[in-house]
Amino acid sequence: MKNYSLFTLLLLLITATCFGQTGQWIRINQLGYLPEGVKVAVFGAKGTVVPATFQLIDSATGKVVFTGKSGKDFGAYGPFSNTARLDFSSWHKGGTYRLQAADAFSPYFKINNDVYKGAADFCLRYMRQQRSWFNPFMRDSCHTHDGYTMYGPMPDSSHIDVAGGWHDATDYLQYVTTSANATYHLLAAWRDFPGVFGDQYAANGLPGSNKRADVLDEAKWGLDWLLKMHPADNIMFNQIADDRDHHGLRLPGEDPFYGKGFERPVYFCTGQPQGLGKYKNNTTGVASTAGKYASAFALGATLLKQDAAYASLLRNRALSAWQMGVKQPGVCQTASVVSPYIYAEDNWTDDMELAAAAISRQIPGQQLLSQGIQYARQEKVTPWLGKDTANHYQWYPFINLGHYELAKQLKGAEQQEIIGYYKDGIRLVWEKAQKNAFYRAIPFIWCSNNLTTSFAIQCYWYRQLSHDNGFAQLEQANVDWLFGCNPWGTSMVYGLPANGDTPTDPHAAFTHLGNFPIDGGLVDGPVYTAIYKNLIGIKLSKPDAYADFQSDLAVYHDDFGDYSTNEPTMDGTASMVYLLAAKAAEGMPVQQQVQGAVIRGNTQKKTLALVFTGDEFADGGMAIRNTLKDKRVPASFFLTGRFYRQNPALIKALKADKHYLGSHSDQHLLYCDWEKRDSLLVTSAEFDTDISAAYKTMGSYGITKKDAPYFLPPYEWWNDTISSWAGLQGLKLVCFTPGTRSNADYTWPEMKNYVGSDEIFQSILTYDNIQPTGLNGFLLLIHIGTDPRRRDKFYDRLPALIDTLRARGYAFSRVDDLLKN
DSSP: OOOOOHHHHHHHHHHHHHTTTTSEEEEOOTTOBOTTSOOEEEEEESSOOOOSEEEEEETTTOOEEEEEEOOOOOOOBTTBSEEEEEEOTTOOOOEEEEEEETTEEOOOEEESTTTTTTHHHHHHHHHHHTBSEEETTTTEEEOTTOOEEESSSSOTTOBOOOOOSBOOSSSOOEEHHHHHHHHHHHHHHHHHOGGGOOOOBOTTSSBSOOSSOHHHHHHHHHHHHHHHHSOBTTBOEEEEOOGGGGGOOOOSSOOOOSSSTTOOEEEEOOSSOOOSSSOOOOOOOSHHHHHHHHHHHHHHHHHTTTSHHHHHHHHHHHHHHHHHHHHSOSOOOOOOSSSOOOOOOOOOHHHHHHHHHHHTTTSOSHHHHHHHHHHHHHOSSOTTTTOSOOOTTTTTTSSOHHHHHHHTTOOHHHHHHHHHHHHHHHHHHHHHHTTSTTOOOSOOSTTHHHHHHHHHHHHHHHHHHHOOOTTHHHHHHHHHHHBTOSTTOOBSBTTOSTTSOOOSSOSOHHHHHHOOOOTTOBBOOOEEHHHHHTOSSOOOSSOOTTGGGOOSSEEOOOSTTOTTTSOBOHHHHHHHHHHHHHHHHHHSOOOEEETTEEEEOOTTSSEEEEEEEESSOOTTHHHHHHHHHHHTOOOEEEEOHHHHHHOHHHHHHHHHTTOEEEEOOSSOOOOBOSSOTTSBSSOHHHHHHHHHHHHHHHHTTTOOTTTOOEEOOGGGOOOHHHHHHHHHTTOEEBOOOBTBSGGGGGOOTTSTTOOOHHHHHHHHHHHHHHSTTTTTTBEEEEESOOOTTOOSOGGGGHHHHHHHHHHTTOEEOOHHHHTTO
């Protein structure tokens, strides 16, 4: 019998308790959980029944702060004989915690709005590391001689400058298929979540700010290469290099494997099968590649319009790529020479649908949208959804991006039709996923993590379009899977989180040869055990750290020797950038802005501000004041200097009640044209004079700019210049949150745009019912007085409105307090 020291015994006990040597484990999302989001861990055991309850333990005090029911025993999954979902979504308090169920403890984790903060930028590190031509990680150049043409209208072996872009994975092949998709995801991430990204790197990828978000720099690197690969209207290439690249593992450099020095072959899009050796692909057209080109170029033109010449070039190339896709429908597969190593994509209408939707932003009109709808109807549901298997990259890019971009531009029945396609696909997955505790129904084929990431994005897009939260648990389960809530208990992104269980020995040249980290790289992910056992050339280099969690279902190895589960990919990582940006945005206390004015506060908190504006009418003043006092509700009043001068008793009463009193200008000037918002109707001097007069009047009540820095522009109409002028005065513009009809309470029956109080009241409740974040962070505007011709005064409905919103869980705040959080 071995003799152990007391320290060793304690260490063994701690290890057994925390890491499941009792035959029980708790799998969590190691990044953590959003306070208002879905929060579920999975309990797994070998030969142990699921406990009836579980506990959430505060790390600071060691005390149990929440006890929940474990739910049903889902039975066996993978290595576990018994599994259950531990749902603690009802716990919203931030902090650091761990879970206990029976004898198992989870690792510590955070609940906080910032758990995804910086994660998307972290994954951009891998994208920069994958750059070809100039590689900022190596601070050196590579593949500078690309390349010589094959299959093109020019003579074979003609030189063409196509240096740039990204290497595909550990190998150094470069595909338009994956690169254009990656570029689109990066562009869309910046478009949809601009506040998430930082600026720590220059355009060349080296450290240093260049006044442009790093994600946009990375996307432009992709666009620049794509422009080289589609240099003229009828000239379009599909890939650089081929599987001769697999000559041996090496760091980026010049590869003399192709018979022409350091030049590599560049394959022209012919629309016909290709292959320089015994293997031929099954190409049937050009549209799958052309559609990806067109959508990336069109979105780039939209987002980079400040560079007019560059945006114009992108727009022209989007149109030329679109035309090539229209003329040559079908799939354009990649080519190989010495092995059947190709991306055998079998669908293309989804790519053309996305192209139609993206170009329609550049060329508005019904024709492109109609074409997009026709393409959408040819592939309503991405074919792998709900299936148990698919060929490698058969249904690329794993989800239909076109449905999302198209649905955003449609209305009515057509929009609902497209949204329904997403729902149908999600349902197919859900039918299988709900039968196991991990809510897992993504096939364990090569790049299963890429499919998982894409499916999570589809769920997110469906939720944004439909405002239906019915699949929220499924969506989050796929996110959680990627960061540790899986049988192996590991994150699938290298180095994320920093102190978590993440890949350390991926199938990557950087780590294996140079001992360099590949921060942010998403590895391929688990594969079916049956696939793994039939692969050639796989040999683990060390004992399997996850041996206890391999099963007849699927395997995952953090081992350089397993190229099937542990190789990072560029395109999967780009998709991960979008997903992590979406999650980070959900956690951010976002203040929405328009033309430099804040129009909404934190959408993650169930708090809103009642905002009252007034100029010539004050008939509701005392009634509003009495209601607020009776209901103990703080509010904010933005009043003109004229109003302050004409209603001193009301102003003093509101000030005594500690409401926010701000400015609505002095003379209620119209600052800019109703039709041409950029056209100013006042000069800077006139603006300054009016503001000074307003605050001079407010000063007579003891209200200074320091007391009231928020300013609501007259007529609720302004532009960027007005915001800038206000900033020079030390003021910050705010305005009402659009979406309800509350601001229409100034109308009277004889007006064409008259809105009655019943309709206004119902519009507020309807908005709360259908929007995912309801009225969170709302600035709800009501007028303090209206024209006598309106007898149906909405401020008379204020008591009922306050009671109804309180019953729905809303708290009320002054504007200055609302915008602090």
